[in-house]
Every structure is written in structure tokens, then in C-alpha cells.
Amino acid sequence: MPSFGDLVRDWQRGAQAVARGDWGCALQLFSSVPDPPARICFNVGCVHLLAGDPEAALQAFDKAVTKDACMAVGFFQRGVANFQLERFQEALFDFRLALEQLRGNAAIDYTQLGLRFRLQAWEVLFNVASAQCCLGLWAQATRSLEEAISKGPEGAREDLRTALDQVQKQAFLQPRQVPRGEVFQPHRRYLQHLAPVDFLGKAKVVVASAAPDDQHEGVRPQQPQVQDGDGKPRPGAGPRGSTPSKLANRFLQSCQQLGAQTLDPLRTTQVLGYRDPGDGHWVPLPEEEALQRAWWDAGSGPTGLQLQCRGVGGRPVLYQAVAQHGYCAQGPEDLDLQPGDTVDVLCEVDQAWLEGHCDGRVGIFPKSFVVPAGQGVRCHAPPPSGPSEISSEGSRDRKV
8 A cells, every 4th residue: 555655746746747738647646546535536637627538527526526525616627527518407506516515605715725726606606607508598697697796806897797798699608617737736744744754863872971071082981989888989889869960961961962963963853862771762861860860871881872863854752652552544644553652743633633653654643542651752842834724524634
């Protein structure tokens, strides 16, 4: 099954093929998407209209409005396909359905959904009149155009009055349609993450010193001192509470400087962590307990530290969660989970869904399937991506 990134990539390439007029390539790319959503079905229909195949376009628009029964522009374009096939009664029915989906509004702006087109009520009424003319309903066509004039903007009223004069002379009208070459584009938020990303970064083994000004090679890190039975100090294990906080803070600063120098500079928001020599797990910094443990490990053994920068293509990790239940992906945008998986939570989609990263994959999953990890990583939340998108595909609208 193709990944979500492959789907978005084919979608983008198909839209680019439409822009350069390569209808065959566009149809091949759009048709390669398994179980295509309503917007890609709409794109296929528009390309067939441009290629002069209204019958194939009609089938594609049928799929689009079946998947999204509120897609007014889908009914609008299906009416155009029926009109070209001289099925004027079906065309009239589709134009009326498009008008119904406007729900009394003057227009629907599809720009936020990726289509640079505003479906306006007066254009739909114009097409209603064009179908009525072909059916010989001249009086009804006149009333439809009069209504279009009352709802149309000032700049369109002159053309509408000219069309009204033609209808009164029983001249036929050609319907309006989506401008040539305009199709649904994938959202720019998805396009930003098409480039390959090294999600885990590269681990680097270093010998960290608690005294950052010490430049001599072979110098062991400063070790905590405890007293033996005769009162003489000796290096060795001591209680964690005795770790000097000043040295620990200086040690953290050294780690952060090292990370800034050696890790991927494109990750502007980073979560620094080190590998616990006891159990091998990655422990996030700069939480106080983890900071003291890292300082202690650096001073009590010769193995040094392994540092890792966790981040996903410049996106901050809000916190980490552990999967309590397995989740099987229902679509290419979902994230498969197994019980016990650790997930980097990147975004709270809504009250029921989260977006996260696990094992090099990014996707959405139910919030109820995970619980916050015992040691969560807290970062600043990313800025909002823009105004919320208009959709009529239900409470869980999966944008492709």
C-alpha cells in the first residue's frame, strides 16, 4: 500500500501535469491513488472534460459526489458534463443540487481546500437558465436569469442582462464551468514534509567534562567525592542528592552547545537526550532528575555520553506517549501502533485525535489509545498553520 507521502507526491505531480496541459500524465497520476478521495475524483473529472471526454468525466464526478454528498462544485461540474452529453434534464437536476448545497449563501470559496475557485450563486443560476433554454422552458429561464441579476455583483450584471435579452429572443446559452486548468491541489502543510527527513538524528559518542574550560586531552571528568571511614575523601558513588547543581547546570550548557555544533542545524527546535548506560534507554534533558543522572554518569565512568537530538523535520515534540493498545491504520494518513510503542506527539488534531511520530513514520492516531510517558518532553507548541479549512466531509475530515 503506498505511503501517505507517495499519495501526496502523486497528487502534486498530477496537478502540475494539468497546469502544463499533459492530460494523459495527469490522469495516470491521479488514477494511481488507491481509493481516491472526493477531491481527486473531481480532478479526474475536470481533466476528462479538458480532454474532450464528457462520458468519462461524468463517471468521475459521480464518484466525487458519492464520496462527498455536499460538494456543490462537484454537482456543478457534473451538470456541465451532462450538458455536453445533451442530457439537459439531468444537467438541470445537477445545477439545482449545486444551488441547494450553497444553502442560501452567495458563494462558496474553495481556496482553502486547494481549488482556486469561488462557486457563486449567480453562476449556478445562469447554468440553470442554460439548461432550461435547451428544454424549451423559456419563461423559467427568464426568471432564473432575473434572480441571477439580483444576486450577482455589479461587474457581472451587464453580461447577465445581455444573456436575458438573448433568452427573450429564444437564443441558447452555454453553461459556465470551473476555469480551465484549475483542480484541487494538496495542502501546502503536506508538501512541506515531502523532503526526506532523518527523524532520529545521528548519535555521537563524546567524553563530557563537568569543567567546560578544561581543554587538555585525556583529562577525566571531575568526579563526585565521598569520605571513607578514616575521613579521607575518595572518588566514588554517592547519593544523587549530593550532586552540585552549579556543575550540573554547566554540564547541561556544554551538552547544548555540543548539540548545536554537531547535530542537524535545520532542526530549529530540538529535544536533547542521552543514553542511560544502565538500561540503554534514551533519557530526555533538561529535566532536573535526568540532568543529575547524566552528570553523575559522566563523572563516575569512562564510557562518556551518547547524545541524541530528537525532532521531526523542524517540528517540536510536544510530549511523549506510550501506546496502551494496538491501532491498525485505517488510511494512509494513520499511524500504526503496537502496545508499548513510544510516540513523539507532534500535534493535537482535536479532542479525540493526535498526530505523532514513531519508528520513522508520521501519522494520526486515537488519543484514547495512548497515555503520557512517565517522563514527558515538553516543548513550545508550533505556531498555527493557518485558518481552519472549510469541509463538509464529517466530524473527522481526513485531508489528503
